[in-house]
Amino acid sequence: MRNIKMTIEYDGGRYLGWQRLSDSDKTIQGKIENVLSAMTGDKIEIIGSGRTDAGAHANGQVANFKTIATMEFPAMLDHLNRYLPRDIIVKKLEEVPERFHARYNANGKKYSYYVWNNPVPSVFERNFSYDYPGELDIAKMNEACNKLVGKHDFIGFSSLKKSKKSTVRTIDEIKIQKEGDLLHFTFTGEGFLYKMIRIIMGTIIEIGLGMTEPEAIDAIFKSGIRSDAGMTVPSQGLFLDEVYYD
Structure with missing residues (x-):
């Protein structure tokens, strides 16, 4: 076999x-x-x-x-x-090897999320990014990203209901790169909960808009309540880039 x-x-x-x-x-x-x-x-x-x-x-x-x-x-x-x-x-x-299992043997993943940040939409990026024309404060978004890095209980950034399974995850790195009118966010970590990246992205965007401050991240970790976090951004901007194995 x-x-x-x-x-x-x-x-x-x-x-x-x-x-x-x-x-x-x-x-x-x-x-x-x-x-x-x-x-x-x-x-x-x-x-x-x-x-x-x-x-x-x-x-x-x-x-x-x-x-x-x-x-x-x-x-x-x-x-x-x-x-x-x-x-x-x-x-x-x-x-x-016979015992290799794509899910159980994975020890990390890298995802990208793309935001088209221009008042004029893009015909070619519309299916592969979130079209958001508002002015975003990159420095504040970076501050929020730094708070998200590390080992935390991310239940407040997930659509999961409370369960017996652990919702603690470790994010190793979040980077923001400006590529023309595209904002390219990369997330690297051991694993991610259901809709976790899309909810984190919604929260980061709201911080970038000045709707809330980076300290909101700490409050969401403390409360663990989904409604305290930001919107769930659309899925078309999300890419699974790489899966890591030993």
């Missing part, structure tokens, strides 16, 4: 997210599984490093699957990219 690791790129704009759904074929996982199953003649189930939201994208999602198929990687890659929709691409295939 072979265990195969996949690196995947996709435009999630027309999908309901990564995870397979029983009542819809509009998921990334479902589309890939269908092509793999037809290719191998077996029912293939793939394991992703984690879910991405409906409408979110990936430059480097990672998944693995097991198969007895003997097809070589060049032919397998050619078949996948010929029959997958054009907005899903398998970039790389690798043979990995």
Whole structure:
């Protein structure tokens, strides 16, 4: 039995997210599984490093699957990219040890979020960034980002309900780069809760607008209440860039 690791790129704009759904074929996982199953003649189930939201994208999602198929990687890659929709691409295939698990073995992830910050919208960026024309204070947003870095309970920055599972996460770095009219935010950490980055982004933008101060971050950590944090920004600006393994 072979265990195969996949690196995947996709435009999630027309999908309901990564995870397979029983009542819809509009998921990334479902589309890939269908092509793999037809290719191998077996029912293939793939394991992703984690879910991405409906409408979110990936430059480097990672998944693995097991198969007895003997097809070589060049032919397998050619078949996948010929029959997958054009907005899903398998970039790389690798043979990995039998015990490799794309989700359980991941020890970090890097995400990007893009904000188009110009009064005039962009035709070409509209599907891959959040169009926000308001003037933003980068210095205050950086101050807020510094408060978010480190090990904290991020329940107040998540759409999760309280549960027995830990909501403590570690963010290693948040960077803001201005690329013309695009603001490029990068988040690197061990893992992220449901909608955590999108809620953090909404909070950072509200701080950049002067609606609240960077000290609001401390108050949200203390209260752990979702409504104390900012808006949930749209998913089209969010990209899973990379998944880290030992």
